[in-house]
Amino acid sequence: GENVEQHPSTLSVQEGDSAVIKCTYSDSASNYFPWYKQELGKRPQLIIDIRSNVGEKKDQRIAVTLNKTAKHFSLHITETQPEDSAVYFCAASTGQAGTALIFGKGTTLSVSS
Amino acid sequence: GAVVSQHPSRVICKSGTSVKIECRSLDFQATTMFWYRQFPKQSLMLMATSNEGSKATYEQGVEKDKFLINHASLTLSTLTVTSAHPEDSSFYICSAKVTGGGEKLFFGSGTQLSVL
Numbered sequence: 001g002e003n004v005e006q007h008p009s010t011l012s013v014q015e016g017d018s019a020v021i022k023c024t025y026s027d028s029a030s031n032y033f034p035w036y037k038q039e040l041g042k043r044p045q046l047i048i049d050i051r052s053n054v055g056e057k058k059d060q061r062i063a064v065t066l067n068k069t070a071k072h073f074s075l076h077i078t079e080t081q082p083e084d085s086a087v088y089f090c091a092a093s094t095g096q097a098g099t100a101l102i103f104g105k106g107t108t109l110s111v112s113s
Numbered sequence: 114g115a116v117v118s119q120h121p122s123r124v125i126c127k128s129g130t131s132v133k134i135e136c137r138s139l140d141f142q143a144t145t146m147f148w149y150r151q152f153p154k155q156s157l158m159l160m161a162t163s164n165e166g167s168k169a170t171y172e173q174g175v176e177k178d179k180f181l182i183n184h185a186s187l188t189l190s191t192l193t194v195t196s197a198h199p200e201d202s203s204f205y206i207c208s209a210k211v212t213g214g215g216e217k218l219f220f221g222s223g224t225q226l227s228v229l
Contacts, residue, residue, distance in 0.1 A: 032216040043206060043220040044157070051216075089156065095216045098162065100147045101208075105156045 002027040004092050006104025013080050015113045023090035023104050024072040032095040033066060033073045038087045038106075047088075048075070051095075080111045115141045117209050119221025126197055127229055134192045134224045136207030142187040143209035147218070148180075151204040160205075163190040187212070197228040 034049035091101040149157040169182035206223040
């Protein structure tokens, strides 16, 4: 089955700096790669996703890149703000009906002002 | 986006009792729902895939007789933790895909289970 590795487990940056979180996946059939942000005790919120037919996607300060050949994808957050502090999870799935997302272990991002 | 409602949000029970958690898709039909478990500061671990009108598919290591899943309609799936023990204390969270609506997964608000 799919296995998703995520690094780093913790990341501390200064406000205004950029943050990069990296993930690798094992199943070459995976074609859908979302990123979720989770605040303590709350549900994960989808912040951006990318499909395998796209190499990069951007939404304001957030961008995701995908390298299918290397089976890795990354989340880039620019101009970080204290409210970006949370746990971020990457995930992967084959996108087929009835298949679940498999999550990475998460990255705790701390943005200090 | 689609709304998934999960109840209760928090439950405290005595060891040996059973607890039922409900997951409802409020404004869409969900042929498939997924149940995840999350320990403090850890990732979301898939427990089982719940299919409307059929038996759930459990992940390796998840006891199907302990975690009973029922998906009786296109908008409701329930997870019952039977004979709960302290080691079952965790954050349980359901999720659903919109039937025919693509890959996006929408999450319930989660249930924090504490077994004394």
